[in-house]
Amino acid sequence: MRVIVRTILVTALVLAQTAVPPQAVADSPDGAGLSTGEVRIGDVETIVFYGDSITEQNLYSAYLETFLLSRFPQKKLAIFNFGWGGDTASGGNARFARDVAGVKPTLVFVNFGMNDGGYQAYDEAVYRQYIGAQAELADTIEAAGAREVLFTTSPVDEVLRGDKGVYNETLSRMAKGVVSLARARGLPVIDLLHPMLDVQRAARQKDPGFTMIPDTIHPNPVGQLVMAYLAMRRIDAPRSIGEIEVDGTTVRGRGVTIENQIAGDGLVEFDVKLPFLPFYVPPEARPGLDLVPLQAELNRFVLRAAPSDGRRSLLLSVDGKVAGVFAPDDLSRGVDLALLDNTPWSRAGRALWDAAQLRWDKHFEAWRRMGLQRPATMMPSLPSFEPLVRAQRAYADDLGRSLGALAQPQTYHVTVATPGGRVPIESFDLSPAYPLERFDTAYPPEQDSGAVRWRRVSASGGQIDLAAQFSGAANVVSYARVVLKADRATRVHLALGSDDGLAVLLDGERVFANDARRALRRGEDEIDLPLAAGRHEVLFKVTQAGGGYGLAVDAQVLGNARVRQVEAQ
Numbered sequence: 001m002r003v004i005v006r007t008i009l010v011t012a013l014v015l016a017q018t019a020v021p022p023q024a025v026a027d028s029p030d031g032a033g034l035s036t037g038e039v040r041i042g043d044v045e046t047i048v049f050y051g052d053s054i055t056e057q058n059l060y061s062a063y064l065e066t067f068l069l070s071r072f073p074q075k076k077l078a079i080f081n082f083g084w085g086g087d088t089a090s091g092g093n094a095r096f097a098r099d100v101a102g103v104k105p106t107l108v109f110v111n112f113g114m115n116d117g118g119y120q121a122y123d124e125a126v127y128r129q130y131i132g133a134q135a136e137l138a139d140t141i142e143a144a145g146a147r148e149v150l151f152t153t154s155p156v157d158e159v160l161r162g163d164k165g166v167y168n169e170t171l172s173r174m175a176k177g178v179v180s181l182a183r184a185r186g187l188p189v190i191d192l193l194h195p196m197l198d199v200q201r202a203a204r205q206k207d208p209g210f211t212m213i214p215d216t217i218h219p220n221p222v223g224q225l226v227m228a229y230l231a232m233r234r235i236d237a238p239r240s241i242g243e244i245e246v247d248g249t250t251v252r253g254r255g256v257t258i259e260n261q262i263a264g265d266g267l268v269e270f271d272v273k274l275p276f277l278p279f280y281v282p283p284e285a286r287p288g289l290d291l292v293p294l295q296a297e298l299n300r301f302v303l304r305a306a307p308s309d310g311r312r313s314l315l316l317s318v319d320g321k322v323a324g325v326f327a328p329d330d331l332s333r334g335v336d337l338a339l340l341d342n343t344p345w346s347r348a349g350r351a352l353w354d355a356a357q358l359r360w361d362k363h364f365e366a367w368r369r370m371g372l373q374r375p376a377t378m379m380p381s382l383p384s385f386e387p388l389v390r391a392q393r394a395y396a397d398d399l400g401r402s403l404g405a406l407a408q409p410q411t412y413h414v415t416v417a418t419p420g421g422r423v424p425i426e427s428f429d430l431s432p433a434y435p436l437e438r439f440d441t442a443y444p445p446e447q448d449s450g451a452v453r454w455r456r457v458s459a460s461g462g463q464i465d466l467a468a469q470f471s472g473a474a475n476v477v478s479y480a481r482v483v484l485k486a487d488r489a490t491r492v493h494l495a496l497g498s499d500d501g502l503a504v505l506l507d508g509e510r511v512f513a514n515d516a517r518r519a520l521r522r523g524e525d526e527i528d529l530p531l532a533a534g535r536h537e538v539l540f541k542v543t544q545a546g547g548g549y550g551l552a553v554d555a556q557v558l559g560n561a562r563v564r565q566v567e568a569q
Helices: 011-018 022-026 060-071 089-099 124-143 166-185 193-206 221-232 283-290 294-298 328-333 344-373 385-406
Strands: 044-051 076-081 107-111 147-151 240-247 250-254 257-264 267-273 300-306 314-318 321-326 411-417 419-422 427-430 455-458 463-465 476-486 490-499 502-506 509-514 525-531 534-544 550-558 563-566
Touching: 044 060, 044 089, 060 076, 060 221, 060 344, 060 385, 076 344, 076 385, 089 124, 107 124, 124 147, 124 166, 147 166, 166 193, 193 221, 221 283, 221 294, 250 257, 250 267, 267 490, 283 294, 294 300, 300 328, 314 490, 344 385, 476 490, 476 525, 476 550, 490 502, 490 534, 502 525, 509 525, 525 534, 534 550
Parallel strands: 044 076, 044 107, 107 147, 240 300
Antiparallel strands: 240 250, 257 267, 267 411, 314 321, 314 411, 419 550, 427 455, 427 476, 463 550, 476 534, 476 563, 490 525, 490 550, 502 509, 502 534
16 A cells, blocks of 8 residues: 655644744844835735736735735735846836736836946946835836835855855845835835845755856745745735644644544544645755745644554545654644645645646746737747637636635545554456446446356456456446455545556445546555445446456545455355
């Protein structure tokens, strides 16, 4: 059986030793503590991220986009990125009417400054030009009827750059000017520069080769996650998804809704409804969680559990898929549920992230490559080009409107159990092969299994080569049967693989279906079978649509029940 083992604890426990404490960042003597004002998100917003190539990277902005969409599933949010590599505050003001005004923004996050300083030592004239351009851009945004949030720019890597901090000093003085401008105008301002310098320097003390700005200018996914975290802290949004506490057979929830509790021998089951999805952190950005306490401060979703005997590990299954097996010490401190990838909320978060990335790509192509740059390779003189541009924009807009649906939280079925014994599958009863009509067609074993002529076939480790059993068969369906006997009510976790499609029927009722075209991989599908005390017939319906043909079944009891394979009667 494929079991995903995790020992991910509440991030705060790890970060207490590794991360830069938020208070230390806020009180840094070299200029932090500059951020002011809280950012409030209305029920209906068109949000724009506006800046240079650091914004065009679509990382910190994408993290913030999925954070906002998942944290506010009931709000109507349309989010755009109009970053442009090499741009300045002056250039941003000049192109605002062309690029941004048409989407009718209500909230604009502005991040200019990296290019404005000229990559040189501080120059008063350059500084005044930059602050003047920021003020003009603020006037333009206000005239468009939008609210503005100012960022100070991120820093350069002064070690890799080799300038002994000269340009960061320039950027620091520019950042203080941005803060003064924001305060004078009553605008929220979020300082990225100084906290990021604190994080970079603290991490480099532990690892001299560390950087989150490898080309000295553009933060990598880790650095951009730090940027997003600094902005998330300033957004008026719920700070925690919730906590689940399992004490023996009693389940309590804080911030989440717990319903339909069922206690068994060595296991407890319940439904949990989340207020919103956890913020999904892509794997390439997760090293950033060792640098800032994002999980503990802003994305807390914790499971605590006490095994009944206090000594055994517990298995966590969500909607039939094993999310992890955790030791008692981990459970008592708390497991970070937001970082468990084999959960439905993480899969939903990943789907949201992927869809948002696709939407950005399509919008960028329609806005920039097709709408403005019009490269000759696209043959813009073709009569169909302009309709294609309009269709691309419409598609990107439709994608944007659809993202909110992906962010909706659901109710999930959770099982917390003592990992029980494995159930050896030593043989299958095989039906004849039938011509494949449709996947959902009910063939004789589903109609009356007792009337089928079954034949017993040995299985090696729960796996059977059906192609060898039905030599030369193509485009067929057959059934493999096992009978399980439980000495008490329990659940059995099945990790399954098939070539091709697979359906599972428990005592005549379909409980799983995957109409797939694939090679066999053990554990690719998972399901928890609820078994009452007594005998149960389990049918595995396997389709073959060309190529190989096979089935693999791994079974493990959840809890303390005894389950074994027995002969059919």
